[in-house]
Amino acid sequence: xxxxxxxxxxxxxxxxxxxxxxxxxxxxxxxxxxxxxxxxxxxxxxxxxxxxxxxxxxxxxxxxxxxxxxxxxxxxxxxxxxxxxxxxxxxxxxxxxxxxxxxxxxxxxxxxxxxxxxxxxxxxxxxxxxxxxxxxxxxxxxxxxxxxxxxxxxxxxxxxxxxxxxxxxxxxxxxxxxxxxxxxxxxxxxxxxxxxxxxxxxxxxxxxxxxxxxxxxxxxxxxxxxxxxxxxxxxxxxxxxxxxxxxxxxxxxxxxxxxxxxxxxxxxxxxxxxxxxxxxxxxxxxxxxxxxxxxxxxxxxxxxxxxxxxxxxxxxxxxxxxxxxxxxxxxxxxxxxxxxxxxxxxxxxxxxxxxxxxxxxxxxxxxxxxxxxxxxxxxxxxxxxxxxxxxxxxxxxxxxxxxxxxxxxxxxxxxxxxxxxxxxxxxxxxxxxxxxxxxxxxxxxxxxxxxxxxxxxxxxxxxxxxxxxxxxxxxxxxxxxxxxxxxxxxxxxxxxxxxxxxxxxxxxxxxxxxxxxxxxxxxxxxxxxxxxxxxxxxxxxxxxxxxxxxxx
Numbered sequence: 001x002x003x004x005x006x007x008x009x010x011x012x013x014x015x016x017x018x019x020x021x022x023x024x025x026x027x028x029x030x031x032x033x034x035x036x037x038x039x040x041x042x043x044x045x046x047x048x049x050x051x052x053x054x055x056x057x058x059x060x061x062x063x064x065x066x067x068x069x070x071x072x073x074x075x076x077x078x079x080x081x082x083x084x085x086x087x088x089x090x091x092x093x094x095x096x097x098x099x100x101x102x103x104x105x106x107x108x109x110x111x112x113x114x115x116x117x118x119x120x121x122x123x124x125x126x127x128x129x130x131x132x133x134x135x136x137x138x139x140x141x142x143x144x145x146x147x148x149x150x151x152x153x154x155x156x157x158x159x160x161x162x163x164x165x166x167x168x169x170x171x172x173x174x175x176x177x178x179x180x181x182x183x184x185x186x187x188x189x190x191x192x193x194x195x196x197x198x199x200x201x202x203x204x205x206x207x208x209x210x211x212x213x214x215x216x217x218x219x220x221x222x223x224x225x226x227x228x229x230x231x232x233x234x235x236x237x238x239x240x241x242x243x244x245x246x247x248x249x250x251x252x253x254x255x256x257x258x259x260x261x262x263x264x265x266x267x268x269x270x271x272x273x274x275x276x277x278x279x280x281x282x283x284x285x286x287x288x289x290x291x292x293x294x295x296x297x298x299x300x301x302x303x304x305x306x307x308x309x310x311x312x313x314x315x316x317x318x319x320x321x322x323x324x325x326x327x328x329x330x331x332x333x334x335x336x337x338x339x340x341x342x343x344x345x346x347x348x349x350x351x352x353x354x355x356x357x358x359x360x361x362x363x364x365x366x367x368x369x370x371x372x373x374x375x376x377x378x379x380x381x382x383x384x385x386x387x388x389x390x391x392x393x394x395x396x397x398x399x400x401x402x403x404x405x406x407x408x409x410x411x412x413x414x415x416x417x418x419x420x421x422x423x424x425x426x427x428x429x430x431x432x433x434x435x436x437x438x439x440x441x442x443x444x445x446x447x448x449x450x451x452x453x454x455x456x457x458x459x460x461x462x463x464x465x466x467x468x469x470x471x472x473x474x475x476x477x478x479x480x481x482x483x484x485x486x487x488x489x490x491x492x493x494x495x496x497x498x499x500x501x502x503x504x505x506x507x508x509x510x511x512x513x514x515x516x517x518x519x520x521x522x523x524x525x526x527x528x529x530x531x532x533x534x535x536x537x538x539x540x541x542x543x544x545x546x547x548x549x550x551x552x
Contacts (some may be wrong), residue, residue, distance in 0.1 A: 003088035009017045009209075011185060020197065020204040021152070024143065026183040027153045032449045034210035035173035038203060041353045044197040044331045046356050047153060048165050055359065057161035058156040073525035105382045110280050115195065143208065144182040144443050146400050150206075153432075161321055163243050165456060166436065171207070171354025179210065180400055182444045184376055235450065235487075239427055241360060244345045245435040248513055249314055252280075253356035256332045262299060263326050265292050266319065267337055277315040281338060282306045292319075315342040321361050338435065342347075343528035351518040356436045363528055388413055392421040393430070401434065401441040406526030461521075463534035468493055474541040478481070486513065489542045493534035495519075502534040 014021040014156040026033050039045050079104075083096065142153045151166040163434055185208070198204055233381045240291045262278070273294055288301040293315075316339065325335070338347040343363040350357040360516045388411075395410040396402055404422060422440050425431040429445030468474055475489035481506070489504040503513035512531055516522065521532040531539075 005206070011191055013191060013197070015194065015197045016202075018202055020202050021207065022195075022208045023209050024185040024207065026185055027447070030183045030444075031181050032179050033145055033183040033208060034142075035150055035178040035206065035208040037169075037175040037178075037459055038205050038236055040170070040173045041171045041355070042198055042200050042202070042204045044170070044353045044355060045167070046052060046195055047203070047327050047331055049195055049354055050192065051324060051327055051357060052141075052152055052154060052163050052165050054327075055161050056154045057157050058161055058321065058324060059158050081261035093338045093537060099367075100310070113539070131294040141185055142182060142355060142443075142445065143185050145180050145208065146441060147180060148401070150208075151355055160318065161324065161326075163361075164176045164358040166358070167353050168357045182442075187408075195215075220316075235429075235445075237427050239445070241432070243423070243426060244340070245338075245347060245358065245433045247340045248507060249340045249347075250282060250308055250314060252282065252306050252308070252337050252339070253304055254288065254335045254337055256300060256329045256335065258288070258299070258301040258304050259322070259325060259331050259332075259335050262290065262319075263323055264300065264331075265297055266323060269295060269297075271295075275315070275317075276319065277317045278319050280312075280314045280316070282308060282314070283311045284308055313342075314339045316346050316361070317363060318344065318361055321359075322348070324352075325357075325359060328352065338438075338540075341527070343526075345433055358435060384424060388417055389421045389424065393425060394439060394504055396422075396442050398429065401437070401439045403439050407440075427540075459530065461530060461533045464495070465540060468495065468533065468537040469540050476538055479542055489538055491538040491541060493537045494536065500534045502532070502538045504531065504535045504539060506539075 006027060009025050011025045012023055014023070043197050051448070072116070075189040080100065112371065144151050144153075149166050149168050151164055153162070153164045155309075156163055205448070248499075271294060277293050279291040279293060281291065284306060286305060288304050290299045290304050291303065292299070325348060329377045331352050333351040334348040339347075340346065345363060346361050348359045348361070386550045391411045391413065392407055399406070402410070402420050404415055410416045411418065422431055426433065429450050430443070432441050432443040434441050473494040476489065476490060482488055485507070487506045488503065489506065492499050492501055500518045502515070504512050507513045512527070512535075515527060515531055515535050517532050517534050519532050519534055522535070522543040
């Protein structure tokens with residue numbers, strides 16, 4: 001998928017003895033978006049924006065060791081090693097001694113002469129590594145201006161970590177006129193280095209520059225028009241985040257020192273065998289306990305009692321990504337953690353002065369949001385007529401952010417219908433769910449509508465479920481209402497020549513919270529990779545007729 005931008009100039013930071021000017025250049029091909037204000041919380045902002053950069057460049061995938069130095073050493077010493085191996089007499093060894101000393105001197109002189117070359121070569125290879133397109137498949141950071149906050153969003157290199165920095169207008173001084181909207185900003189590695197020069201004693205101004213929107217001539221040489229080819233996995237991954245945020249979760253608050261203890265364990269130890277997980281033991285009214293496996297080292301969070309109503313044991317993997325939060329520890333008041341379940345996503349929200357930093361982690365480091373984290377499948381789905389969708393979008397556009405209940409009142413539609421419409425807009429990249437405030441926010445991820453025909457099915461599981469429904473290969477049973485307000489669905493789905501019995505439990509909001517199936521996918525992965533095609537088919541077949549028609 002190709003994305004084209006048009007920037008009037010380049011983003012930059014101007015530093016002087018008393019003032020820092022941060023100027024972000026927005027995409028002029030999108031509706032005008034601007035914001036100008038002085039940053040009140042300078043050091044927290046510097047650390048938060050730097051942590052956002054750390055997420056952008058993070059890559060937890062396995063990196064093969066660099067053997068170039070060893071191969072160079074082996075090439076230099078191969079003859080000596082071979083001669084040493086073949087030496088058979090003291091006479092030969094004695095004759096080799098002065099020659100080796102002379103050769104060592106020559107090689108030492110050679111190393112001295114070539115040292116600047118090897119240093120430059122190393123810097124060059126590091127540059128190639130950092131700018132390799134296979135590692136930098138990502139859009140420029142997305143920034144959104146709303147009436148109450150400005151927030152930045154980004155993904156990591158390996159697409160396993162999502163980060164959002166939300167800056168309340170209250171943390172800014174002298175907020176000028178601003179235009180609400182979403183845009184991409186021109187961003188470079190040099191900007192990060194300039195961010196480190198922000199100081200508390202210097203006035204710091206944040207500017208999302210509106211100047212490019214006022215230029216009349218399209219031939220102005222200041223325009224920069226990059227074109228970036230982005231894989232579908234990146235786009236779909238961004239769309240998955242809101243659905244993952246809206247999943248039922250166990251919520252707990254951690255003191256910054258508790259998270260510091262987590263990082264301390266990870267810094268002190270290096271696992272050599274699995275399981276490489278953190279096992280959270282949650283008991284209502286008691287301190288949160290975190291067990292680091294495979295060492296079974298327990299960290300008791302005595303400052304952080306679990307306030308939930310039901311106990312649970314939850315494992316999360318890819319724990320070293322928590323080190324991305326280290327530089328926020330001195331500034332954070334607390335960390336609110338949303339645990340969706342074992343092997344499921346988790347969200348870590350740092351409460352900073354005037355800001356919130358949200359770090360979203362997929363179930364495993366190698367498990368990105370799009371390929372195996374089919375969490376949009378867990379959100380309520382159904383048919384919504386075009387008029388209702390337009391009314392919901394128009395109501396949200398007036399407010400810029402709102403809860404489903406507020407939009408239901410504004411539109412006169414049922415809450416479930418509003419939720420379904422918001423889910424469709426979330427999947428289209430036009431709305432994002434704010435986990436911290438519990439509201440939906442208008443956020444147009446792209447300038448042009450995404451090709452939903454290509455992105456209609458987030459996975460082959462959903463496509464197979466729709467096919468089974470169209471072929472009338474699903475026999476659903478009567479839904480069963482459970483005492484806690486949930487609903488149990490069951491049935492038989494036919495795939496090829498085999499028949500599979502499937503069951504799933506929906507909560508009061510229509511989300512899948514439990515399930516089972518006789519197929520191989522469920523036996524191996526449970527719900528960690530999303531529901532299997534047979535569970536999805538049973539859900540679709542048990543739904544009212546309009547939802548079935550929409551999925552057929």
